[in-house]
Amino acid sequence: MADLTTGLIALSAALAVGLTGFASAIAERQIGSAAVGAMAEKEELFGKALLLTVIPETIVIFGLAVALILLFVVLPGL
């Protein structure tokens, strides 16, 4: 049986990825709908629109970085 600390660390890692995933999704939803609107007017904006849509993906990458550090740096160090 794993102890409580291990469990809490695993849970924290999950929360870090999960919640930041939500945050990215909310931000991308708004950019995405604006991008589709812009593309309806001007089709050649596709490249730029796609690029702008992935900008908030940084948030979930931060979450992933935190989770990786928790699991691979903090946890083995205990």
Place this chain on the structure above:
Amino acid sequence: MLKPKKMNKVLIVGSKDVLESTINTLYDLRIIHIIDYQGAEEGFEIGKPIKKTSLFSEYVLSLRALKDVLNLSDKSADREMKDFEFSKEFRERLDHLENEVMKKRKKLEDIQILLSDIEKIDDVGELKKLGLSEDVNSIMLDLINSKENLIKEKQELEDELKHINEEYRNFIVTAEDFLSREIEKAETPLRLATTENTFVIEGWMPSDNIEHAREELQKSTGDKVHVVELDEVEDGMPTYVETPKPFKPFDTLVDMFSTPNYDEISPTLLIAFTFPLFYGFMLGDFGYGLSLFGLVHILRRRMHTPGWQSLLNMMAYVSYFTMFFGLFYGEFFGAEIYHVLGIDNIAGLHLPIAHRLEEIVPLLAASVGIGVLHITAGYIIGFVNVYRTEGLKHAVLEKVSWIGILYCIIGFLLLPDYIIPLGAALVVFSVMMMLGEGMIGLLEIFTLISHLVSYTRLLAVGLSSVGIALAINKIAFDLLLPNGIFYAILGVLLLVMGHTLNLALGIIASFLHSLRLQYVEFFTKFYKGGGIKFTPLGIRNEEV
């Protein structure tokens, strides 16, 4: 190579009878970025187009319509027409061709409509049940029976159009290209200032080429044109960066963000290295790299537009880096290539050099390390830019201070024992930075930290792709393939479709994230942009 070419404003003055030969010469030299005359000076008016334009326009309209109907719009002329016979014969040939094609086209459309109608009747099924009169019934039946004939006729028409396409393709494309150029030449006087007997062309020319242009002009006009070189520096100077040909495709990436302005270093050469590097670091799979390489070579033959060609050239570089990193990580479609082959070292080097799923922490550190170098490079370019425009003091306050702050932050992480001297250095650099950029710069320190963390995507994006590849392989090899022929087929199907999907995702995700690192993390350190691209007379818009 890095710096935009030095430009000089030039005035080309001459008498109107040599206007046409002057324009022809400049057009062929592709050397002058004309400043459109706005009609504001007294005594000068905007020039009139050279006569033959209207006739040309008519031809070009026909040719473009033909190009459209025959689907030739993405073809470019494979040879340039130097001269052209404007005989009656040409006109007749063109008219005849246009009539022919349009007539066939119309017929084809009619048949298509008829066919789709018949299809509908077919769907309704047994007509007799509807209780129509005998006459109507028989007409309907005739119609349905004529279907075969119609299909045959349709096939014939399509073949004929194809035949015309093959025979006249070259003629149409080259003629259209040539005439469009002629029209542009003929309309050039509309951008110039003229008096009754003279003309003035005002524009920008790369300083090195002025002498050459002068000689050529005097040769072609018999010394009737005078070229004046002005030493003016003003807004609106166009930017012309001479990127070496192999790296040209990467200009597109920079221009997509913004064209460099006249005073700054063009980042194209650096991006030509870092963009594929980041891409390879993320996608990093020998199998995927090989597939990408194959895909690029197939598409190269099919897609002929300049935009596609430059994208494909870029992707070719990217595929080399992907293959290199594939060997570095030892991945082949998600499988551990060295493990499968039973090699675990070459010349004492342990293989794979870094396994992405097992050595997460070192790779995470490497990602941020690459980020530190990348950002430092950004600040160094920024330093040079500011130094050249505003002097050493500003450059040190605005850029060196930031480099200092960056390395102090890294220092805190790596050398926790030296926290006091590092803290002191941080304060000094922060004060310098605030002198350079104002109090608001203090907030930017947090942005810098977030930018550093942002480079962990180099590992993160790759990890998700490895994860998917591994899952596909595991399901296929462990669960499906060993369990009889039916499951084996399913397994092969899963392997093909799964890896295709993962490759598509990987290509797009790596492209966007690699580009984002350039735009958001790198460019914000130095890049101003907002320049005007040097578009000399003689380069048509579609080619840019």
